[in-house]
Amino acid sequence: MKAWELGPQGSVDSLRLVERPEPEPAAGEALVRLRASALNYRDHMILNLIDSAPKSEDRIPLSDGAGEVVAVGPGVTAVEPGDRVMVSLFTGWFDGPLLPAHFGTDLGGGCDGTLAELATFPASSLVCIPDALSDEEAACLPCAALTAWVSLVEFGQMKAGDTVLLLGTGGVSIFGLQIARMMGADAVITSSSDEKLARAGALGAVHGVNYVRDPAWGRTVAALTGGADLVIETGGAATLPQSIEAAAFNARIALIGMLGGVGIESDPLALIWKHIHLKGVLVGSRRSLEEMTKAIARNGLKPVIDRRFSFAEAPAAYRYLASGAHFGKIVIRHDEIPG
Ligand SMILES: NC(=O)c1ccc[n+]([C@@H]2O[C@H](COP(=O)([O-])OP(=O)(O)OC[C@H]3O[C@@H](n4cnc5c(N)ncnc54)[C@H](OP(=O)(O)O)[C@@H]3O)[C@@H](O)[C@H]2O)c1
Incomplete structure (x- = not known):
């Protein structure tokens, strides 16, 4: 499968597109085929080392993503193959207040993120996407x-x-x-x-x-x-x-x-x-993401997507965010993966 890695960091040029073995879900995990991801200012800070310590060069960036469950590991009952899901930014923060233990479970920073064809996540970090929202719209919700x-x-x-x-x-x-x-x-x-x-x-x-x-x-x-x-x-x-x-x-x-x-x-x-x-305030828990998503779907709120980039254009998406020209969200579509 294809994935982007942060590389040595310090500029957008450090991003590198790599081939990796397909991940397999361990106990308690779900394997998700990502359909869309979204950029946040945090991703620009991490890549450019702005108030951010260097991450491992092979770290997969981005916290926000949505897609389809394609397999589940032993013991997973909350989601099943075919479910459309989005993932919480802190995959280890289920409910209650933020705790030091949640750090390290932040996607695209402390652990691998969503800028990949496939990824495994703790099933407990996934929130089902309501019919009212497309994958691209859902990908905008977990952080911003x-x-x-x-x-x-x-x-x-x-x-x-x-x-x-x-x-x-x-x-x-x-x-x-x-x-x-x-x-x-x-x-x-x-x-x-x-x-x-x-x-x-x-x-x-x-x-x-x-x-x-x-x-x-x-x-x-x-x-x-x-x-x-x-x-x-x-x-x-x-x-x-x-x-x-x-x-x-x-x-x-x-x-x-x-x-x-x-x-x-x-x-x-x-x-x-x-x-x-x-x-x-530092984002929120999975429970909060679930409650917000319900409110957004019931009230017909549609995320404002300024521009969409293809998977291969990820560096251009980062550059566009850095330019500050956008209004609302920037999305990367995962449907045109380079061969
Ligand atoms: N604590 C958290 O959990 C959390 C979560 C998400 C984001 N954040 C932080 O919140 C900030 C915004 O994130 P984002 O992803 O929404 O960013 P973003 O989409 O990249 O927004 C950038 C926009 O902010 C405006 N801006 C830039 N400098 C400004 C200034 N000095 N005064 C007022 N507006 C300014 C500009 O809007 P105009 O072009 O209209 O001027 C710019 O286009 C970042 O610092 C990010 O790290 C924190």
Whole structure:
């Protein structure tokens, strides 16, 4: 079978396409023929060694994937051949809080990921794909959508009528916008591009602010909305002070990303004064993925896929993510495997 490996890392050129023996499912595992995978900023960080320790050169990248079960190992009853499934990013995190023991089970980082024709996963890490979602759409959910869901619904306790602030128009933020709309909350979004803000408006964002033209966008958001009740903080050092400025009293800020760097300088007094609840969020468990998927399917939420690449074009997909030109998700289709 064909698979991509990270190679020595440091640039996209390090990716290498290899031939490997077909894996066989051990006890408790399922063998999955992957039909689609999706990229996240995390994959760009791992490959380019951005705030990421080098991984084994033969590590198969990417955390997000969906496909069909083709065989199961001894003792597996939860899934059977023919089932369409997606896989949890932390294959060892079934339920409950995140624990140190879950590290090392993160696909495409601590263990082999989804950029392969076939892969074995613990059957307990698989979630069945509802008919309402295609394989490509399901492949977008395990990292970006789940992080937005956990930030807004589990940590954020979002309710109808709340105002949600999303930063930029990447995968997590667009899912945040869609989940907020799905649950009756108002979504406000920032972008470096007026054209992307217009697209976010078409998806239901009530306000869009260009963060390049308006560096004091936090004050603008507060003035437009009376303060955001929830923020998905994807920018880190570049954005947290403005997010705090944008936040309402008693707001919840889920600190999930570092698009603008990690060395955060922020005034803790502003957090205290406004009674803001700031919490780190790292994706979610398989149970959360299952609950979110049910909600998404029942409500007809369709992941926004900006562009699809073939399996052989994986390096081009990485380059496209790095360019920041995308709006929503980037998918790799596994149906044109080079011979
Ligand atoms: N903690 C977790 O579990 C978790 C899970 C998923 C992602 N993350 C993190 O969340 C962040 C976003 O991930 P993603 O996969 O959604 O990324 P992505 O799809 O690559 O999104 C990139 C977009 O973010 C926007 N952006 C870049 N720099 C920005 C800045 N300084 N301020 C505001 N927006 C900025 C840009 O949007 P415009 O072009 O519209 O300006 C850019 O196109 C990353 O840091 C990632 O590591 C964390």
